[in-house]
Amino acid sequence: MACHGCDLLLESQAVEPGEKLCCPRCGETLKDPQPDSINHTLALTLTGLLLFPFAIFMPIMTLDTMGLENSGNIFDEVITTWFSGYWFIAILLALTTIIFPLAKLALLFLIALNLKLKRYHSSLHLLMRSYVHLDEWGMLEVFMIGILVTIIKMHHMAHIHYDTGLFCFVGLLAATLGSSMMMDKDEFWNLIENGELNGELK
C-alpha cells in the first residue's frame, strides 16, 4: 500500500478496530477500522432516512413578535431564496442541505444493505465512488451551527418557539455524522472488490 497524502510506499499491515494506522512521514490517517461497520452504518443510515422528510418539511422554529407569528422550514428557505432573485444561493442551499445529504444517506444505505445481504451488484463500486465524491458537500453540521447563530441573533428581538423540525434535524445530523464515522471505507472497498470478483467467477 502507499500513503495517499505523500505517496510513501509502505508495507500493508492488518489493523484491528480501535487501532489506527498513520503515515510515518506525513501523518495522514491510512486505516481506521470500525467494529461491526456494516450493521452500524445500516442502522444509522436507516434512522437518518426516516427522519429526513420531517427535518426538511416540519417547521424548525417559530418567531413571535408583537403578536405576529412566523415559522419556517428548510424547504421554505430554499423557495424563499429562489423567489428573492438569488437563484445561485438557492441552488447551493438546496444542494448542500437537502439533495447531497439525502443522496449520501441513500447511497450509504444501499451500499451497506447490499454488503449485508452479500448481493454484489456490479454497480456497487459506482455507488461507492459517488459517495466518496459527495462526502464533503453535505453540510448539515454547518447548518446546525447556522441555526444556533440565528437563535442567538433573534432571542432579544422575538420570542422563539422550538418546533418538531428542529428536533428531527438534530437527530438527522447525529445519524449522518454517526454513519460516516462508522463506515469503514477500507473494509467496504475490499468487500466490494472481492464480491465482484467472486460474482464474475460464478
Added chain:
Amino acid sequence: MINPGDDLTAKTAGLAICHDCHKLVPATGKQALPSCPRCGAAIHLRKPDSINRTWALVLSSLILSFPANLLPIMEVDFLGTIEASTIMDGIIYFFQEGSYGIGLVILTASILVPCFKIIGLILILLSIRYRWRSWMRHKMLLFRIIEFIGRWSMLDIFVIALLQVLVNFGSLTAISATTAAPYFAGVVLCTMFAAITFDPRLLWDN
C-alpha cells in the same frame, strides 16, 4: 528536517494510488492501467494539472472576496426603513451588543477562515514552486486544516437564508439577502474546489 528525496514512493516504483478508492495500481510500463480495476476511476500518478488549477481557483477566490466583503450582504427592512450591512457590520454589531462569543464565531467563519484558506494555499503553492524543503509535516497539517475548514464558511449564507424565512413579518420587518451573497458563496466554492484540485503529494515530490 525530513528529506523527501530519500524515501521510496509509489511513483518511483511505477505505481499510482487510485484517487477514489486508494488502491495501488501499476501506472507506468507495460502493465499500466488507464482505470482502476476496483472502482473504475481514471488513474493518474498525480492529479492532472493540479498546480495550475489550484492557482486559478485561489486567485478567483481572492478576486471574489473583494465584492464579498465590501458590498452589503444583508438588508433589514424595519417599518419601511431599509438598512444594509456588510459582513463586518454584522460582526461589529455583535461585539457592541456584548455577544462576544457569537461575534467571534462569525468573525472566524466568514473572515478569518477564508483568509486563512487563501493565504495557506498560496504559501503551499509557492513552496512547491520554489522547492522550500523545510516544515514538511507542518505544511501537510496546514493543508489538512484547509481541507477540513473549507465548508464552515458557508455558515453566514445559512444564517442569512434562515433569517430571511423566519423574519418575514410583511411591512413590519423583514430581512433579505443582497448583492454580496453570491460573491461570498463564490469565494467558499472556489476555495473548496482549490483544496480538491490540489494534490498534496506534489509537496513531497522532487
